[in-house]
Amino acid sequence: MARFCLVGPCQSDGIDPAETLAQRVVRLRKGEPLYLLGDPVATLFAIRVGTVKTHVATEDGRTQVVGFHFPGEIVGLDSIGRHQYASYATALEDTKACMIPMDALRTLAASTPALASRVFLALDRQAQRTRALQTLLALxxxxxxxxxxxxxxxxxxxxxxxxxxxxxxxxxxxxxxxxxxxxxxxxxxxxxxxxxxxxxxxxxxxxxxxxxxxxxxxxxRPAISAVPSSTSSRRAGVPHAPAQGAIPLAPEQAWAARIPPQSAGGARHTDSGVKTNPFAWETGNGQQ
Amino acid sequence: MARFCLVGPCQSDGIDPAETLAQRVVRLRKGEPLYLLGDPVATLFAIRVGTVKTHVATEDGRTQVVGFHFPGEIVGLDSIGRHQYASYATALEDTKACMIPMDALRTLAASTPALASRVFLALDRQAQRTRALQTLLALxxxxxxxxxxxxxxxxxxxxxxxxxxxxxxxxxxxxxxxxxxxxxxxxxxxxxxxxxxxxxxxxxxxxxxxxxxxxxxxxxRPAISAVPSSTSSRRAGVPHAPAQGAIPLAPEQAWAARIPPQSAGGARHTDSGVKTNPFAWETGNGQQ
DNA sequence: CGCCGAATTGATCTGACTCAAGGTAAGTGG
DNA sequence: CCACTTACCTTGAGTCAGATCAATTCGGCG
Missing domain, CATH: 1.10.10.10 (Winged helix-like DNA-binding domain superfamily/Winged helix DNA-binding domain)
Incomplete structure (x- = not known):
């Protein structure tokens, strides 16, 4: 019944990459590696059953988990566009995953924009999660x-x-x-x-x-929100009472009531018509 | 003299996207926003002079800086593939940036693989940095x-x-x-x-x-390294002596001496020839 | 010159780490 | 089937790095 594509639910957009993409299935038992850091990147992995962690090692022998991956998710995205995997991927339990050859994916994606945008979406999700983790860790x-x-x-x-x-x-x-x-x-x-x-x-x-x-x-409490708040109070105020009962969430005031700082972009004066190379920068004033 | 493309030095690969891409230049003074979180994503920004921070706001009014961006770098990459910017971008000093219209970029990238791969490279760099930041924050x-x-x-x-x-x-x-x-x-x-x-x-x-x-x-000390270490000691041992003199770096033993854990991938037995949809997962066993 | 935001520095407090000692569940071999 | 091992989890006690609170001091700018 439940069938998902890449990371999101499968909108029936007629794409069935199965025929071309699912060349092989890997089966791993708990603790076995899907790939190692530095392995040549040849495929992405779509998890069908099981759970996988991606992790890196530090100089001093510790290990840092950088992600957990569940059925329906793609592992290896963080290494897309590189030649060697940027992390280790290890099964946390018995796991079955489909291998998606990178070259085949690339070829197919080039001719199938819908697929390409799905990959993009998956990448974006991953980036979002990482950003969320960043604020989690920071504050x-x-x-x-x-x-x-x-x-x-x-x-x-x-x-x-x-x-x-x-x-x-x-x-x-x-x-x-x-x-x-x-x-x-x-x-x-x-x-x-x-x-x-x-x-x-x-x-x-x-x-x-x-x-x-x-x-x-x-x-x-410290989660990121869509609306900026003018109170630039620092880590202050948050009482450490452990939120006993169900304190109701602040309603998702997301977009409707946006308070634009700085006079709502009025500051953005734009010179149009100028044609300069956006990929270069001014070289002038030597030091600094 | 120094001319850089996207994020890396400009290999003279004949691409000069300037003509088509650099439609406008924005000038900002210190503190002015390049864009706001939630603004419709229309362009990327290539910084020519100045410095920009990207940041998000938290529920309780704090602000979390998620990135600093310098001349030659592209701002807005984290919002590529979305409709609204996922962060605020604010000038830290007087800044000049080129606007790169997303649609034009997309079109041009489709026909110019070299440009597309540059964008990919830039994305990858950003992801790398974020990953590094993740371990920095974690340990x-x-x-x-x-x-x-x-x-x-x-x-x-x-x-x-x-x-x-x-x-x-x-x-x-x-x-x-x-x-x-x-x-x-x-x-x-x-x-x-x-x-x-x-x-x-x-x-x-x-x-x-x-x-x-x-x-x-x-x-x-706690930086990520290429080679895994078997000593799974936890946060232990690191003496807090503040590294007085120049303790020489461990030589970049990067690739040469990789110690493969788990009998070097021998565990990875692969069934080839199986054709299943990699974008779906097994549905069986209801609970869990 | 005087104002104000930014940076420094000190004193104190505390949340999370560290060290250490059991307890529990699952797996293994006899 | 049960002792034995092993890996993981829980809980306690003590410590400390970094947060918090609170003055000053420094510099840029009007």
């Missing part, structure tokens, strides 16, 4: 990070047609911690704390989101 | 973050043909802090500390990197 507390992470998983689950409020984590505490910039102990403690507050139920890797509104209230 | 200390940041600036400077060891920062301590996940006070203190150790000289926004090798030794 969220441990509690906020874990809650945000759980909500991401939850979203993914429901996008895939599974329960968004009950699921089994496929990754260890350490891997979660690595992804969201915490130690495994802190992750574990936050799990316990959230359970204590009655926001979730946890038993090892199985998690139930009990009070999703309450969770969202926690995660939304 | 570096304040000192390591600031040093890494300074080295990034330094690299950029030399890529643009300027001194890599002396430059003027175009952004405030607060903006630096926002970018690398620290408060302005911590940034300021780290500046002072590095100066104290004789690694840099600082006077407000002008910085001189005195001992670049020493700085690299600090930054490289």
């Amino acid at each position: 969220m507390t441990a509690e906020e990070r874990l809650v945000t992470f759980l909500l991401w998983i939850s979203e993914g689950q429901s996008a895939r047609g599974f329960s968004s409020s009950e699921f089994i984590l496929r990754m260890s505490r350490e891997e979660i911690g690595s992804y969201i910039g915490l130690t495994l102990e802190t992750v574990s403690r936050q799990f316990s704390r959230l359970a204590e507050y009655g926001l979730i139920r946890v038993k090892h890797r199985s998690v139930a989101l009990v009070d999703k509104a309450g969770l969202r209230a926690i995660a939304a | 570096m200390t304040a000192e390591e973050r600031l040093v890494t940041f300074l080295l990034w600036i330094s690299e950029g400077q030399s890529a643009r043909g300027f001194s890599s060891s002396e430059f003027i920062l175009r952004m405030s301590r607060e903006e630096i802090g926002s970018y690398i996940g620290l408060t302005l006070e911590t940034v300021s203190r780290q500046f002072s500390r590095l100066a104290e150790y004789g690694l840099i000289r600082v006077k407000h926004r002008s910085v001189a990197l005195v001992d670049k090798a020493g700085l690299r030794a600090i930054a490289a």
Whole structure:
């Protein structure tokens, strides 16, 4: 029933890349690598069953998880346009994935704009997620990070047609911690704390989101929003009370009420007609 | 003399998109927006003079800098393939930028593979930087973050043909802090500390990197590397001694000596010939 | 010259890391 | 089928890097 293309639901736009693209299927058992950092990039992988993490290694032997990938998602996108994979991809459980030969994809994409735009969409999604992670890492507390992470998983689950409020984590505490910039102990403690507050139920890797509104209230606090706020207060004010009941989300005031800073772009005076090379810059004034 | 294309130096591949692409030039004064989050995406911007920051706003009124952009770089790439800009772009100083109409670019790129691949390259660079930032935020200390940041600036400077060891920062301590996940006070203190150790000289926004090798030794500690290390020690061991003298970099042992984990991909058994839709996933086993 | 935003520096506090000690679940071999 | 191993998770106690609060000081600019 549920069939998805690349990352989003399959709009029946008549494309069935299966015939040309799905040359092979890889089966991996837990812990086996899909590819290694530095391997020549030959294919993308579309996960059919299982879960995969992408990760990098640091000089001092630690490992940094840079992404988790679920069925229906494409692994290897971060290496598109390079010759060698920029990360490791490892199965977190028994996994089955389709290989999508890069050259074939490229060829087909060139002649099939719809496919090309799908790839673009997938890339954009990935970039979005990374950006979100950036702000998560830059300004969220441990509690906020874990809650945000759980909500991401939850979203993914429901996008895939599974329960968004009950699921089994496929990754260890350490891997979660690595992804969201915490130690495994802190992750574990936050799990316990959230359970204590009655926001979730946890038993090892199985998690139930009990009070999703309450969770969202926690995660939304430092989340990015569409509308700029003039109060340039810094990390101030946020009371550390653990958001007991379901504090309702600020309504998605997204676009309607945009307060343009700086007199609404009036400052943007544009000289038209000028023809200069946009790929060069002024060379003048030597130092600096 | 120095002419750069997109982000990299201009290999004379005969492409001069100037004629078709550089329709307009925008001039901004310090603090003026290039575009706002949510503005309809119509153009990319190629910076000719000046510096631009891209940033987002959080629910609680804080601001998070997601990127700094210098002459020769393209701003707006993170919004390619969307209809509305995903961030704000604001001039940090008086700035001149060329507008590159998206539709024209798309058209031209379709017929000029070399241009298309340049755009891809630029996208990849941006993604790389974001990934690096991700690990910076996830596992570096304040000192390591600031040093890494300074080295990034330094690299950029030399890529643009300027001194890599002396430059003027175009952004405030607060903006630096926002970018690398620290408060302005911590940034300021780290500046002072590095100066104290004789690694840099600082006077407000002008910085001189005195001992670049020493700085690299600090930054490289938790930096990602190509070769995986089996010691899965956690955040341990790193003595907090502030890397006094120029501890030499571990030689770029990049590719030569790769130690393949898991018996070098031998685990990857592949069924060929199978033709399944790579864009779908198995639906079976209902729950989970 | 005087104002104001930016930077520095100090004092204090605390959230998350570190070190350490069990507890639990699943897998393995006899 | 059960002891034994192993990997993972939880919880506690102590510490510290960086945040927070709070003055000054510095510089650019009108």
